[in-house]
Amino acid sequence: MASTPENPKTGTPAGTTRIVAGETAKPRGRRTLEIGLAVGLVLLIGAGAAIASAVSRNNESQPAAAPSAAAELKLGYFGNVTHAPALVGVSKGIIAKNLGDTKLSTQVFNAGPAAIEALNAGAIDATYIGPNPAINSFVKSQGESVSIIAGAASGGAQLVVKPQIATPADLKGKVLASPQLGGTQDVALRAWLGHQGFKTSTDGSGDVNINPTENAQSLKLFQDGKLDGAWLPEPWASRLVLDAGAKVLVDEKELWEKGEFTTTILIVNKKFAAEHPETVKALLKGHAESVNWLNSAPAAEKASEINAALKDTAGKPLAANIIERSLQNITFTIDPLAGTYKKLLQDGVDAGTTKQADIGGIFDLRALNEVSGKKTSAAGLGQD
Incomplete structure (x- = not known):
């Protein structure tokens, strides 16, 4: 069986650059584990408490500028099969092509909270991510940090x-x-x-x-x-x-x-979206094209392309039976399944990782619907 090494190697497709992030040493003892978990919780809560003020300071410190195309789009995603729209969108050059003169750079993460931290710090502008970290950021920033602009994958x-x-x-x-x-x-x-x-x-x-x-x-x-x-x-x-x-x-x-639940969505920093709406629209065009390719490509070609992209981000490909089983469990879709988000929020409250709040406004699907020509619903939780 093929295995994925713990020290990922990076590949750089034409027109893109990549920084691999999120690799940390793992705890080896119970005391280290307890300290790591405590620090993680402090960071989770502290980062959330800082999001609103950081976003506010960032917004207030810059004069309002006329919307324009961005010189660069910094995009995050994970080396998971559930992030296949990002994997093939980057490796096949689909996203870079749609961005035109805007440079695409990418950063690979292990999980959502680290990606959210990078997004709110301005290290990336948009990211593929699971829904709960996006909800948590939105809640703790009082709606100022991020917008969900598309779905990417369900299941898996x-x-x-x-x-x-x-x-x-x-x-x-x-x-x-x-x-x-x-x-x-x-x-x-x-x-x-x-x-x-x-x-x-x-x-x-x-x-x-x-x-x-x-x-x-x-x-x-x-x-x-x-x-x-x-x-x-x-x-x-x-x-x-x-x-x-x-x-x-x-x-x-x-x-x-x-049996429908959101695994991966596409979100954007609100300030970036306000300053560069055409760049966000171009990103969504590339994203929708990537999803369409995944849903129309022959199974063998799809598996091969995803595996090649995973090799590019992780150093080695996966065994064919692992890719096959993974894809059987996933549906690729631009619909973020907005109707599930009240339950997702409640799950976060029950888990102790977020608080009860109004998440109205978390979605902005207007550009997605313009690009796709379809009406994807925000289920009353934003604009569509």
Whole structure:
């Protein structure tokens, strides 16, 4: 089986530059874990508290400028199959082509909270991301930080566990992983455990211990017997199943009406969007073209292109059976499924990673609908 190394190599497609970010040393002892989790929680809360003031200062310190095309668009995404619209959009040059004279640079992340931090700091202008970090940023900035401008993928997240774990009750006292504290899979795991009657804490304590861990490290820890399971996006759920002998305890689609839930969306910094609406529209044209390609390409060609892009971001391709299983679980769509966001918000509240709030205005789908020629609904939570 092919494996993905822990020290990713980068590739640079024509017309783009890439910076790989988010690689950190992993904790090796319980004390280190507790400190890391505590620091992560402080950063999550502290960053949220700082977002509103940072965004406000950034907006107030700059004079209003006439909208114009940006000289550069800095785009974030993850090396996951659920981010295939970004992977093929970058590797095939689709996004760069639509941006025209605007330079495209890219940055690869492991999970959403780190991408949000970069977006609010101005290190990137737009990013593919899971919905919960976007909701959290919007709430903590009082609606000033980000806009959701499109969907990208639905499905493709599972709780995979050791074979001997037969029921949710068997998870008591076990150690599970998620990609990052406050990320979409982290929130889904904590909310689901709460519905099973388990108490969890963002410091890692509780009836079930949750250890936010970088995806590649979760695979290794599971193989070494140091994890009992993990709630992961594709291809990592498939890697634990096919490479490490895990089994699926929960397929997240079972928890949603019609089996539809958002895994990946496209968001933009509000200030950038206000200053460069034509650049945002060009990005959306490239994004929609990438999604259309994924939905029309022959299965073998699609798998090959995604795998080549993953090799470019991670250093090695995945095994064919992992790509195949991953793609079976994912639907690529420009629809962000806005009707699911009130539940996503409540899941974040239940998980202890966000607070109850009004998320009206989180969507701005006007440019998407103009580009696509279709009416994608904001479900009353913004403009469409």
